[in-house]
Amino acid sequence: xxxxxxxxxxxxxxxxxxxxxxxxxxxxxxxxxxxxxxxxxxxxxxxxxxxxxxxxxxxxxxxxxxxxxxxxxxxxxxxxxxxxxxxxxxxxxxxxxxxxxxxxxxxxxxxxxxxxxxxxxxxxxxxxxxxxxxxxxxxxxxxxxxxxxxxxxxxxxxxxxxxxxxxxxxxxxxxxxxxxxxxxxxxxxxxxxxxxxxxxxxxxxxxxxxxxxxxxxxxxxxxxxxxxxxxxxxxxxxxxxxxxxxxxxxxxxxxxxx
DNA sequence: ATGGTGGTGAAACCA
Numbered sequence: 001x002x003x004x005x006x007x008x009x010x011x012x013x014x015x016x017x018x019x020x021x022x023x024x025x026x027x028x029x030x031x032x033x034x035x036x037x038x039x040x041x042x043x044x045x046x047x048x049x050x051x052x053x054x055x056x057x058x059x060x061x062x063x064x065x066x067x068x069x070x071x072x073x074x075x076x077x078x079x080x081x082x083x084x085x086x087x088x089x090x091x092x093x094x095x096x097x098x099x100x101x102x103x104x105x106x107x108x109x110x111x112x113x114x115x116x117x118x119x120x121x122x123x124x125x126x127x128x129x130x131x132x133x134x135x136x137x138x139x140x141x142x143x144x145x146x147x148x149x150x151x152x153x154x155x156x157x158x159x160x161x162x163x164x165x166x167x168x169x170x171x172x173x174x175x176x177x178x179x180x181x182x183x184x185x186x187x188x189x190x191x192x193x194x195x196x197x198x199x200x201x202x203x204x205x206x207x208x209x210x211x212x213x214x215x216x217x218x219x220x221x222x223x224x225x226x227x228x229x230x231x232x233x234x235x236x237x238x239x240x241x242x243x244x245x246x247x248x249x250x251x252x253x254x255x256x257x258x
Numbered sequence: 259a260t261g262g263t264g265g266t267g268a269a270a271c272c273a
Contacts, residue, residue: 010264010265010273011264011265011266014264014265035265035273037265037266061266061267062265062266062267062271062272063266063271063272108272108273110272110273116272148273202262202263202273203262203263203264203273204261204262204263204264205261205262205263206262206263207262207263243264246263246264246273
């Protein structure tokens with residue numbers, strides 16, 4: 001059995017104790033982190049390695065940044081994707097055992113009338129091309145992270161109010177759908193078609209207390225992996241911790257080897 | 259309808 005998790009930590013330096021505690025208590029094989037917001041020189045790798053994890057990371061000042069933690073040594077690590085703006089550090093991929101693991105922090109898009117929205121759609125199209133090529137090379141593959149897209153209305157606390165807005169707009173959902181059409185299944189939704197599984201609640205307006213959430217963090221698994229998925233769950237307890245990230249953690253268990 | 263909070267890095271921007 002392998003256990004794989006993803007978490008947008010919104011600053012790894014602020015959330016390091018949360019991450020270390022979750023690792024110790026849950027002992028996943030893989031943990032993908034987004035919005036580390038730390039440059040490589042200041043990445044707290046020693047604390048993570050002390051718990052028995054390898055870690056690869058790519059960061060920049062102030063924004064973005066991703067890391068991939070694993071019990072086994074990562075091979076074929078990549079942080080540069082052809083066609084993607086290299087100034088924004090949003091991707092880390094590696095081969096762990098015989099599984100290809102790709103960790104994403106998809107652009108937020110800000111609002112549908114923003115230049116950042118078109119950047120997001122272009123980014124997703126480039127990512128689709130990359131993933132198509134990866135799927136041609138690796139049978140057992142998982143793509144996970146903060147997609148900044150709520151796939152369907154069940155994933156939105158107030159779909160009427162949000163209709164057409166960034167995070168839920170049709171072009172974004174279509175771009176995600178095109179990625180899934182490559183042969184990647186939304187793990188949580190496949191396992192639990194009718195369960196609300198929010199992973200993000202706005203810091204503002206007491207979003208978490210009032211459960212005004214969205215499901216923006218996803219795991220997409222290739223056929224051989226989804227077939228052996230035993231469980232997938234949002235760990236919302238981390239959203240209730242002192243000084244939390246605005247995202248919960250998502251994890252899944254698969255009845256296979258890495 | 260608006261604004262509410264939090265992170266970065268030291269004001270304004272992003273989410």
